[in-house]
Amino acid sequence: MKPYGLLGIRRPVYVLIIVNLLFFVLLSLHVRPLDPSVLIVGGGVIILMTISYIIIVKRRMGDQYIFLIISMLVSLGIIMLYRLNPDYGLAQVKWYGLGIVLYFTSYILFRIIKNWDKYIYGYIIGSMLLFLITFTLGTNVGGSINWVKIGNFSFQPAEATKIFFVFFIASYYKLKLNSEETFVSREQKGKLSTNDRIPDSILQEQDCRDYESRVPDSHSGTRGHKSSDTFTPNAGKTIISPEEDTLPGDSADPDPYPDNDDTVSDLSQTDILTKPKALNYMELIRNKQIIKNKYVFLAIIYLHLFLLLAQRELGMTVLFYTIFISIFYIYEEDYKLLFYNIGAMGIILVLSYFTLAHVRVRLTTWIDPWGQITGKGYQIVQSLFAITAGGFFGTGLGLGNPDYIPVVHTDFIFSAICEEMGLFGGMAVVLLYFILVYRGFKIALTIKDTFKKIVALGITLIYGYQTFIIVGGVIKLIPLTGITLPFISYGGSSLISAFIAFGILQALSGLEGRFS
Amino acid sequence: MESNRKMVHIIILMSILFLSIIIYLTYIQIFRAESIAQNPYNKRQWAIEDKTIRGSIYDRNGIVLAETRVSEDGTMERLYNYDGLYSHAIGYSSKQYGKTGIEFYYNNDLLSLTGDNTVAKIKETVIGQPIEGHDLSLTLDHKLQKKAEQLLRGKTGSIVAMNPKTGEVLAMVSKPDYNPNNLAVEWEGLVDDERSPLLNRSLAGLYPPGSIYKLIITASVLENPEMDTNYNCTGTITIDGYTLTDFNKKGHGFLDLERSVILSCNTNFARMGVELGGKNVTQMSKRFMMGKTPGGDMPIVESRYPYGENMKPTDLATVSIGQGRLLVTPIHMAAVASTFANKGTMMAPYIVEKVKNAEGMVVMMAENRGTQVISDDIADEITDMMVAVVREGTGRNARIYGVNVAGKTGTAQNETGIDHSWFVGFAPAENPKIAVAVILESEGKTGGEAAAPIAREVLVEGLKGVDR
Numbered sequence: 001m002k003p004y005g006l007l008g009i010r011r012p013v014y015v016l017i018i019v020n021l022l023f024f025v026l027l028s029l030h031v032r033p034l035d036p037s038v039l040i041v042g043g044g045v046i047i048l049m050t051i052s053y054i055i056i057v058k059r060r061m062g063d064q065y066i067f068l069i070i071s072m073l074v075s076l077g078i079i080m081l082y083r084l085n086p087d088y089g090l091a092q093v094k095w096y097g098l099g100i101v102l103y104f105t106s107y108i109l110f111r112i113i114k115n116w117d118k119y120i121y122g123y124i125i126g127s128m129l130l131f132l133i134t135f136t137l138g139t140n141v142g143g144s145i146n147w148v149k150i151g152n153f154s155f156q157p158a159e160a161t162k163i164f165f166v167f168f169i170a171s172y173y174k175l176k177l178n179s180e181e182t183f184v185s186r187e188q189k190g191k192l193s194t195n196d197r198i199p200d201s202i203l204q205e206q207d208c209r210d211y212e213s214r215v216p217d218s219h220s221g222t223r224g225h226k227s228s229d230t231f232t233p234n235a236g237k238t239i240i241s242p243e244e245d246t247l248p249g250d251s252a253d254p255d256p257y258p259d260n261d262d263t264v265s266d267l268s269q270t271d272i273l274t275k276p277k278a279l280n281y282m283e284l285i286r287n288k289q290i291i292k293n294k295y296v297f298l299a300i301i302y303l304h305l306f307l308l309l310a311q312r313e314l315g316m317t318v319l320f321y322t323i324f325i326s327i328f329y330i331y332e333e334d335y336k337l338l339f340y341n342i343g344a345m346g347i348i349l350v351l352s353y354f355t356l357a358h359v360r361v362r363l364t365t366w367i368d369p370w371g372q373i374t375g376k377g378y379q380i381v382q383s384l385f386a387i388t389a390g391g392f393f394g395t396g397l398g399l400g401n402p403d404y405i406p407v408v409h410t411d412f413i414f415s416a417i418c419e420e421m422g423l424f425g426g427m428a429v430v431l432l433y434f435i436l437v438y439r440g441f442k443i444a445l446t447i448k449d450t451f452k453k454i455v456a457l458g459i460t461l462i463y464g465y466q467t468f469i470i471v472g473g474v475i476k477l478i479p480l481t482g483i484t485l486p487f488i489s490y491g492g493s494s495l496i497s498a499f500i501a502f503g504i505l506q507a508l509s510g511l512e513g514r515f516s
Numbered sequence: 517m518e519s520n521r522k523m524v525h526i527i528i529l530m531s532i533l534f535l536s537i538i539i540y541l542t543y544i545q546i547f548r549a550e551s552i553a554q555n556p557y558n559k560r561q562w563a564i565e566d567k568t569i570r571g572s573i574y575d576r577n578g579i580v581l582a583e584t585r586v587s588e589d590g591t592m593e594r595l596y597n598y599d600g601l602y603s604h605a606i607g608y609s610s611k612q613y614g615k616t617g618i619e620f621y622y623n624n625d626l627l628s629l630t631g632d633n634t635v636a637k638i639k640e641t642v643i644g645q646p647i648e649g650h651d652l653s654l655t656l657d658h659k660l661q662k663k664a665e666q667l668l669r670g671k672t673g674s675i676v677a678m679n680p681k682t683g684e685v686l687a688m689v690s691k692p693d694y695n696p697n698n699l700a701v702e703w704e705g706l707v708d709d710e711r712s713p714l715l716n717r718s719l720a721g722l723y724p725p726g727s728i729y730k731l732i733i734t735a736s737v738l739e740n741p742e743m744d745t746n747y748n749c750t751g752t753i754t755i756d757g758y759t760l761t762d763f764n765k766k767g768h769g770f771l772d773l774e775r776s777v778i779l780s781c782n783t784n785f786a787r788m789g790v791e792l793g794g795k796n797v798t799q800m801s802k803r804f805m806m807g808k809t810p811g812g813d814m815p816i817v818e819s820r821y822p823y824g825e826n827m828k829p830t831d832l833a834t835v836s837i838g839q840g841r842l843l844v845t846p847i848h849m850a851a852v853a854s855t856f857a858n859k860g861t862m863m864a865p866y867i868v869e870k871v872k873n874a875e876g877m878v879v880m881m882a883e884n885r886g887t888q889v890i891s892d893d894i895a896d897e898i899t900d901m902m903v904a905v906v907r908e909g910t911g912r913n914a915r916i917y918g919v920n921v922a923g924k925t926g927t928a929q930n931e932t933g934i935d936h937s938w939f940v941g942f943a944p945a946e947n948p949k950i951a952v953a954v955i956l957e958s959e960g961k962t963g964g965e966a967a968a969p970i971a972r973e974v975l976v977e978g979l980k981g982v983d984r
Contacts, residue, residue: 326529330522373557385558387541388549401563423545427538434534441527445520457523461530468533477540 012068013053019072020046023079023397030083030398038082041093045075052100061107062510063443069436070487070502074099074495076429077488080416081409083398088409088490095492099499106503116167117451120175120291123168124300130157130164131307138311146313158308158316159497163504165304165320166458172297173331174451175288294332298341305348312358315469315483321345322465327454366479379405383412383474386419387426394422409490411482415474429488430471437464443509456508459501554624562611564627570594571626571649573606573618575658576684576869582606582619586646598658600693601665604716605656605867608696613703617716618652618867621815625650625871625880648874655684655869655882663977664689667970673936673956674717674846676865677974680854680942680951682884683812683863686978688847690717720817722843723955726928726963727780727910728940729838731852731898734777736792736800738894743791745773745784753783755833760786763927763962777901778909780925782837789836794827797835803889804862806842810851811864811885819844839929850953853940856902856922857948860895861886903945906968911939913968916976920945923971925963934958939967943975950978 024042028035049071056067074096082089110116134157137148147154284290291297301324308317325341332338352359361376369377369384382405389400402408402416418426440460447453463486470489473480484494544552553560569592573582582596594609596602607617615623623629628649664675664687677687692713694706706713715721737743751767753760762768762782768775776784789797798821805811806821820843823831834840847865855862864885871880902922905911911923923941930936937959942951952974954967 326526330519330526370555373555381555381557384544384548384552385555385560387544388552389558389560391549392545401560404559418541423541426541430534430537430541434531437530437534438527441523441530445523450519453519457526461526464530464533468530468537471537472533472540475537475541475544477537 012065013050016049016068016072016075017046020049020075020079023075026397027079027082035086038086041078041082041090045078045093045096048097048100049075052103055104056506060510062506062508063439066436066439066502066506066509067103069432069439070499073429073432073436073487076417077413077485077490079397080413080420080488081490083420084403084409084416091492092490092495095495098492099495102496103499103503103506106500107507110504110507116455117171117174120168120171120288121285123164123171127161127164127168127304130161131311133157134311146311146316155493156491158311158313159493161304162316162320162462163459163497163501166323166455166462168300169324169327170451170454170458172291173327173454174449175292176294177331177450179292294337302344309348309352312356314359314362315473315481318469318481319462319465319483323458323461326461326465327458330457331454362479362481366476369476379407379412380474380476380480382406383415384476386412386415387475390419390422390425392423394418394420394425396420410484411470411480411489412474413489414471414485417488418475430467433464433467433486437467439509440464440505443505447508447511449511452508452511456505459505462501463498556614564629565611568627568647568649570609571628571651571874573626573652573654575654575656575661576686577658578653579658581654581656581658584649596696598662599695599697601661602656603693603696604690604718605654605661605688606696607716608699610699613699616714618654621813622652622868622871625652628873650874650879651872652868653870653872655679655686655867656688657686657978659980660687660974660977661689663687664974665691665693667973671956672711672958673954674721675952675954675970675974676718676847676850677950677952677978678847678850678854678863678865680857680863680948683851683854683865683886684869684882685814685847685865685867686950687974688718688867690715690721717955717957718846719814721845721955721957722817722820723846723936723938723957724840724842724928724930725838725844725849726926726936726938727782727838728849728852728924728926728938728963729842729844730777730780730785730836731856731902731924731940732800732804732806733785733789733792733797733836734773734898734901735890735894736796737773737788738897739800739890740792740796743788745776745788747771747776747781747784747787749781749783751783753786753833755786755790756828756830758830758833760833760837774901774904777898777924778904780905780910785836786833789832790829792832792836794823794832795825797827797832798823798825801835804852804855805848805887806844809845810848810862811887812866813882814847814865814867816847816865817845819848838926846953846955849938849940849955850951853924853942853953854948854951855889856895856898857942857951858886858895859892860888860890862889899945902941906941910962910964911941911968913964914939914941914972914975916943916972916979919943919975919979921972921975922948923968925968927962930958932958934960935962937961937966938963939971941971941975943979950975952978 020042024039024045027042028038053064053067053071055061057064074092078089078092078096081092133148134146139147139149139154146156146158148157305317305320308320325345328341329338353363365372365377365380369380371377373381386400386402386405389395394400397420400416400419402419405412405415408416414426414429417429421428437460440456440463444453444456444460447456466483466486469478469481470483470485472478473483484491486498487495552558569586570584572580572584575581580597581602582594584592584594586592596606596608605617607615607619609615609619609623609626614620619626626649628647660677664677668675668689668691671691673691675687675689676685678685692709692711694702694713737745748770749762749768751762751765760782763780768779768781768784771779771781771784775781801807801821806819809816809818820841822841823835827835831840835842851862851865866882869882870878873879899922902924903920905925906914906921906923910925914921914923921941921943922945923939926936926938926940928936928938935958937956938954940951940953942948952971954971954974956966956970959966
């Protein structure tokens with residue numbers, strides 16, 4: 001089969017063009033009186049999509065499928081929204097246009113700026129600023145404080161926080177694993193990487209005897225003593241000394257990255273802190289010693305979760321946690337800590353069930369919505385009505401009654417798709433997300449750099465889990481938590497943040513040369 | 517690489533999550549869709565109704581009982597051509613007040629939601645032509661229904677007439693009733709009325725059966741031929757310290773089984789019931805579907821038989837004369853009477869004979885379903901006794917000249933303190949064409965006095981159209 005067709009572009013785009021043509025023509029027939037603007041909008045979407053795709057192919061911008069899948073999902077969303085309310089559809093088209101611009105912008109920015117992994121504090125501060133904005137300026141929508149309104153423009157800060165969150169985790173592990181790697185290189189090259197150097201001010205005050213005597217308190221004695229044997233003042237840093245006997249190649253210890261480096265840095269910190277110098281704190285922060293501590297890292301993660309919970313953003317809380325725990329599972333070697341974290345979430349869930357009424361409501365309406373059909377269970381029941389009304393093939397576009405579902409254009413748009421496009425339509429959407437997630441994983445697997453790998457993985461996980469949380473929620477597979485369906489739900493913040501995120505993924509996809 | 521190996525685990529997890537969505541969606545669509553879609557809170561049902569011309573309802577001879585007229589501007593109106601005559605049998609379909617009766621339990625047929633109607637649906641979608649619902653042909657006989665309604669006018673109670681051999685319901689009247697064409701005006705009053713005009717007593721009225729239950733006890737006695745049925749009735753009997761009396765405390769003297777039925781002797785039946793024991797009485801009652809419904813296509817309320825096989829003698833005595841905690845529906849009693857008329861086979865009463873689509877094609881045809889409850893011989897024996905009841909016993913008011921009528925009266929005590937009048941019967945006894953159950957709620961008269969004459973008129977009218 002010839003892989004390239006007309007204009008030298010890959011064929012799948014034709015499928016998209018055909019699907020969009022059919023849907024928009026159908027839509028124009030549905031809208032009465034006859035409204036040619038639908039066709040103009042449809043044509044605009046198709047042209048926008050095709051040009052963007054050609055740019056991606058011609059400029060060899062990496063993965064050629066991500067954008068196609070996203071566009072398919074967005075155009076499905078536009079069609080559904082247009083059918084529900086032309087105003088929503090039109091607005092979504094504008095967001096789509098802006099989204100594409102930002103897609104390429106984030107692609108270019110991510111390519112040009114090289115050291116994204118150096119701004120770990122920037123990501124934390126960014127997140128916290130967004131939380132601050134939400135708490136001070138946020139309006140209460142449907143029980144959650146998650147919308148910030150400035151003039152006519154309102155947005156959901158949590159959408160941006162998602163990306164900061166992933167960048168934060170990624171730069172943490174980059175920092176952590178890098179310092180482990182540099183121990184190796186240092187040993188070989190006999191010099192420090194500039195990155196990890198402890199300022200002279202600290203070094204001068206460092207008393208190696210003092211350190212040595214402390215080591216047996218928390219470490220196996222042999223290790224501590226051994227390290228003092230090989231200690232050279234020239235290497236300059238007490239932190240590294242315990243590592244020296246656990247380097248790869250040392251047959252006594254096959255583990256190249258021992259899990260006790262943090263404890264060691266703890267020690268060194270206490271060591272340093274006992275010295276009466278006020279600048280030590282600042283120095284440590286500047287040199288990212290504090291942030292490298294995994295308990296500090298975990299504290300920041302849980303601060304995120306707590307703040308989200310305080311905004312009553314249940315869906316987002318669950319999403320952030322699943323992203324964190326998945327990456328934690330992959331990169332954390334201390335399995336005990338992993339189980340503690342899973343246990344901690346369990347306890348938080350149980351506690352919130354007993355203390356937070358809205359958590360209880362979510363759970364009881366999940367178990368039995370039918371008993372509360374006129375009250376709390378109304379939404380989910382309307383959603384199930386819509387899904388079952390669709391049957392296998394759906395009622396047809398514009399022929400169902402998805403408008404019976406409250407907030408159908410955001411959280412419940414999947415139910416509307418199921419009603420009008422049927423079980424097979426719904427399955428197709430789920431499979432599109434699955435392919436998208438699969439592409440994301442594939443990209444993440446090929447990247448070698450820790451930071452970039454985690455960013456690719458994190459973005460993939462955000463949208464994979466988010467899809468599961470909302471789709472599972474509206475079909476009553478799991479308790480319903482309000483969150484948007486990526487690319488399909490109406491809403492600028494969610495669409496734009498998704499485009500930015502996938503723009504980054506697009507940038508990452510070209511790195512290893514396999515996708516270009 | 518270690519991280520890649522673990523990432524594969526996450527990929528597997530993600531695949532499982534997505535797969536579970538697809539599986540669960542399919543599960544809903546295959547196993548749960550029907551019950552969810554038919555939930556009364558599902559507004560989509562009304563959306564379908566707006567696009568469908570509801571089917572018409574005909575009596576057995578093709579007389580239009582209910583129909584939907586479409587006015588020129590496209591609005592649809594449901595019309596009931598005989599006002600209150602079929603208020604309980606057919607019920608009403610109203611956006612505001614919901615649905616009852618056939619309009620409720622044949623709703624899917626009337627809207628042609630059953631079966632494959634894809635062509636009509638596409639037509640509706642493409643050219644905006646409304647879908648036509650299916651038409652129903654009932655088993656009801658308009659003339660008999662009219663007669664029954666006249667007979668019951670001004671009273672409270674129910675008449676059910678059926679073909680004992682097939683289970684076709686020929687007439688079903690419940691009083692008081694209402695005019696389904698006029699719900700908007702009458703609704704408040706109907707809801708507040710303490711005589712419950714909205715209740716279809718034929719299917720949902722639960723009454724103690726009184727003496728008509730002796731027919732079922734008789735069947736059990738006949739199955740136990742070793743039992744001594746002869747008795748000297750003094751008008752009272754004391755069982756476990758409780759004294760049971762005959763009507764007006766009048767003794768009947770020496771009696772055999774037939775005389776006990778003819779005179780409806782409470783004391784002998786109480787004695788025989790106790791002697792039969794809980795096992796026999798309960799098993800026979802259960803065979804006559806007590807505690808259940810006689811089946812069929814209507815939502816009949818289950819009769820109440822709150823006893824097991826271990827019964828106290830006092831319970832046995834009261835059940836044997838149709839009192840105690842035993843409660844039955846009028847249609848159930850019509851089915852019981854039909855059992856004796858139909859050689860011991862109880863037919864499930866049904867009301868819709870045929871469902872036809874807009875093109876006149878029959879999409880559903882009723883089937884006769886019966887259960888052999890007692891033997892042919894015992895049914896015949898009881899029929900003979902019932903004939904005697906009408907000829908010379910408590911049911912004399914149901915006599916028809918030249919026709920052998922079989923029947924049994926009942927006068928049921930109840931919590932209102934004013935007796936219900938019962939009569940069940942069928943005619944002609946040799947080759948029954950019509951069976952009937954009549955109950956007059958709190959009439960304060962015996963079944964022979966009040967219910968038997970009404971039953972007679974129903975039988976006379978029913979036998980006129982006997983060539984059906």
